[in-house]
Amino acid sequence: MGDIIEIKNLHFSYPASEDGGKPVEVLKGVDLEIKNGEFIAVLGHNGSGKSTLAKLMNGILVPESGKVIVDGTDTTDEEKIFELRCRVGMVFQNPDNQIVSSIVEEDVAFALENLGVPYEEMRRRVDDSLKAVNMYEYRLHSPAQLSGGQKQRVAIAGIIAMKPKCIILDEPTAMLDPQGRREVMNVIRKMNREQGITIVLITHYMDEAAQCDRVVVMDKGRIVLDDVPRTVFSHVEQVKAIGLDVPQATELAWRLRKAGFDIPAEIINEQECVDALVKLFDK
Amino acid sequence: MAVLETQELTYVYSQGSPFEKTAVDSVSLKIDEGAIIGVMGHTGSGKSTLIQQFNGLLRPTSGKILLDGVDIWADRKKIRDVRFRVGLVFQYPEYQIFEETVYKDIAFGPKNMGLDSVEIKRRVLETAHDIGIPEELLERSPFELSGGQKRRVAIAGVMAMNPEILILDEPTAGLDPAGRDKIIGFIKEYHRKKGNTVLIVSHSMEDIAGFADKILVMNKSRLFCYDDTEKVFSRAEEISRIGLDIPQITKIFIELKKNGIDFGKDVYTLDYAEKLLIKKLGERSRENC
Numbered sequence: 001m002g003d004i005i006e007i008k009n010l011h012f013s014y015p016a017s018e019d020g021g022k023p024v025e026v027l028k029g030v031d032l033e034i035k036n037g038e039f040i041a042v043l044g045h046n047g048s049g050k051s052t053l054a055k056l057m058n059g060i061l062v063p064e065s066g067k068v069i070v071d072g073t074d075t076t077d078e079e080k081i082f083e084l085r086c087r088v089g090m091v092f093q094n095p096d097n098q099i100v101s102s103i104v105e106e107d108v109a110f111a112l113e114n115l116g117v118p119y120e121e122m123r124r125r126v127d128d129s130l131k132a133v134n135m136y137e138y139r140l141h142s143p144a145q146l147s148g149g150q151k152q153r154v155a156i157a158g159i160i161a162m163k164p165k166c167i168i169l170d171e172p173t174a175m176l177d178p179q180g181r182r183e184v185m186n187v188i189r190k191m192n193r194e195q196g197i198t199i200v201l202i203t204h205y206m207d208e209a210a211q212c213d214r215v216v217v218m219d220k221g222r223i224v225l226d227d228v229p230r231t232v233f234s235h236v237e238q239v240k241a242i243g244l245d246v247p248q249a250t251e252l253a254w255r256l257r258k259a260g261f262d263i264p265a266e267i268i269n270e271q272e273c274v275d276a277l278v279k280l281f282d283k
Numbered sequence: 284m285a286v287l288e289t290q291e292l293t294y295v296y297s298q299g300s301p302f303e304k305t306a307v308d309s310v311s312l313k314i315d316e317g318a319i320i321g322v323m324g325h326t327g328s329g330k331s332t333l334i335q336q337f338n339g340l341l342r343p344t345s346g347k348i349l350l351d352g353v354d355i356w357a358d359r360k361k362i363r364d365v366r367f368r369v370g371l372v373f374q375y376p377e378y379q380i381f382e383e384t385v386y387k388d389i390a391f392g393p394k395n396m397g398l399d400s401v402e403i404k405r406r407v408l409e410t411a412h413d414i415g416i417p418e419e420l421l422e423r424s425p426f427e428l429s430g431g432q433k434r435r436v437a438i439a440g441v442m443a444m445n446p447e448i449l450i451l452d453e454p455t456a457g458l459d460p461a462g463r464d465k466i467i468g469f470i471k472e473y474h475r476k477k478g479n480t481v482l483i484v485s486h487s488m489e490d491i492a493g494f495a496d497k498i499l500v501m502n503k504s505r506l507f508c509y510d511d512t513e514k515v516f517s518r519a520e521e522i523s524r525i526g527l528d529i530p531q532i533t534k535i536f537i538e539l540k541k542n543g544i545d546f547g548k549d550v551y552t553l554d555y556a557e558k559l560l561i562k563k564l565g566e567r568s569r570e571n572c
Contacts, residue, residue: 270534
């Protein structure tokens, strides 16, 4: 398999503001390896450094010290940075900030045009990408007429069209309603499963993190937890202490455990919680 | 006593054009003075169009809105006063900050109301304090603040007008859990202190479950339901079908019921769930002794 992203002892600060403020150290020694094909969530409260980490993963920012190696390329290698960004795509929080064209299919083709992809190939890739995110029937619409969830799926299609190995999504569902969130999560999961694209999902929705293979929790510029979701969320007190939540199912089980009932600690969804409770009542 | 009442309220966008769309379809409801109301509905359900009529930003196509029993459109010239009495905080209000200092931004609304400078100062200081903006930030540029602080400044600007009805459109959107709890805490405190009516728009029942007296649900331009929080949650499955999220804890209790473990009640907060389960499990273990 191998690692798609390798981060070694990464430090990063934002420079001092003009009116005499101090530089802000955002990342304080981050080590992280992400395997090819992994579906990983990065959790952390606002200001924990998770978005900065994302921007370092495709060379929008470069390390102050330490290394970020993406698919074998060091992100400080300026000659290879454009090539690297084709392999590692990024989707941001606000759908309105990343749509550039007035027609959906042109928006998806934007990067391909810049890359000089031949017309036939481009046509095929745009169609395939729009089908993959279930937006093909909207290909001739104006993005302005779409819902937030639909716009995010168009943005994802634009990335998929470049055939990336990895997609980094920085809170892609934060501005969406439940329906839009579900649509986007379904598409992300499908990309991971069917096309083997590595997914790095930055989020503060615990239910989304619970659907991933692995959860990394950041606090004050460091990684404090890194494991499968059920193990991460079983640290209820630690997770809450750093200002995050655990799924309600996990917390209910945890509270009952604390009250002395025999219920497993590693519960992450409602079905597991129901099963455990039914068992408890059957005893 | 109803502070706000709508009668057959209807709003049609682009009437007479091919894009004609009825966004709010004959909604009649009464909002009690001093209540906290949760307003829910998925994107396009008509909830934003509804609340924008409450303070006269949109004029209904037909139907009436009564504020303290008076039709707000009876005298067109007085509509500006309605906007002071019904304060609306939009989604992502931090994007609407424009003044050069935090103080001036919070003072903008009270100033437009024509208050004198002593009263303006009193209101700015009080509101800033109540929403957790330290006094030393007041002379700073709002653009130097963190996202969460900016949002609180924007909310303070509307609260400082001391509106009879405060409407907040998704005040916690995009915030992390700690930021969300903080904002909700400040809104609750404002409500406790002033006793004003508060409407909070949210997609997430989990967020408003703990403190709303009543919940109003819009679906496909119509009023889907409007009732006490408890009663609305008893229709959790229906609500989930119209595309809204119900708390995970409610889903768990619906499933438990299907498995023959029935509490005869609707559960939508963790604290209540914990209490019920510990009681019932405790009773069982005593029976088994």
